[in-house]
Amino acid sequence: MTHVLAQGTFDLLHPGHVHYLRDAAEMGDRLSVIIARRENVTHKQKPILPNRQRRDMIHALEMVDHARVGHPEDIFAPIEELDPDIIALGYDQHHDDAAIEAELDRRGIDCVVRRASPLDPEASEELLSTGRIIERICEERC
Numbered sequence: 001m002t003h004v005l006a007q008g009t010f011d012l013l014h015p016g017h018v019h020y021l022r023d024a025a026e027m028g029d030r031l032s033v034i035i036a037r038r039e040n041v042t043h044k045q046k047p048i049l050p051n052r053q054r055r056d057m058i059h060a061l062e063m064v065d066h067a068r069v070g071h072p073e074d075i076f077a078p079i080e081e082l083d084p085d086i087i088a089l090g091y092d093q094h095h096d097d098a099a100i101e102a103e104l105d106r107r108g109i110d111c112v113v114r115r116a117s118p119l120d121p122e123a124s125e126e127l128l129s130t131g132r133i134i135e136r137i138c139e140e141r142c
């Protein structure tokens, strides 16, 4: 059984999130998802929705077997516990694949890092980004 781990903020779900999680699920047999804690989202605006609400929405998706809110300080602690075979990074995630692999090695976790594919983010007329959905809400409703 190949266990895949996906992770992200997942604020205000949209089809790009569903595409990423489907792609990740297709890499193996079981999909676990870590939801980034609000305090750890520092590279962009903080999520609107609370941790548990984002976790519950991800858990409700049919391709997801397990979803949990991430660790407050050590992002590798849930990985040590869940022991996945593959970490699926999103196509645009800022994380350094090689640095993650090096830390997995250091901790003796036998797991590879792979990248998921994008869902046509430029060509589509859909709003496939939480940031763009919020911009549109501000333009049209504020």
Ligand SMILES: Cc1cc2nc3c(=O)[nH]c(=O)nc-3n(C[C@H](O)[C@H](O)[C@H](O)COP(=O)(O)O)c2cc1C
Pocket (backbone or CB within 6 Å): 007, 008, 009, 010, 034, 035, 036, 037, 038, 040, 041, 042, 069, 070, 071, 072, 074, 075, 076, 077, 078, 087, 089, 090, 093, 094, 095, 100
């Ligand atoms: C392998 C991996 C494990 C992560 N584990 C956690 C975690 O345990 N707790 C947490 O708050 N965030 C965790 N994160 C999320 C990051 O801290 C960061 O907030 C994340 O990239 C969310 O941003 P994004 O939705 O723009 O990708 C993890 C990220 C990666 C790549």
Ligand SMILES: Nc1ncnc2c1ncn2[C@@H]1O[C@H](COP(=O)(O)OP(=O)(O)OP(=O)(O)O)[C@@H](O)[C@H]1O
Pocket (backbone or CB within 6 Å): 007, 008, 009, 010, 011, 015, 016, 017, 019, 020, 044, 089, 090, 091, 092, 093, 117, 118, 119, 120, 121, 128, 129, 130, 131, 132
């Ligand atoms: N259009 C998309 N196609 C494929 N994957 C996507 C798409 N949008 C988001 N994802 C993936 O979903 C995961 C969670 O993404 P995140 O919560 O950062 O959403 P986002 O919509 O990109 O947010 P923001 O617009 O605030 O950057 C990431 O791995 C990201 O790569």
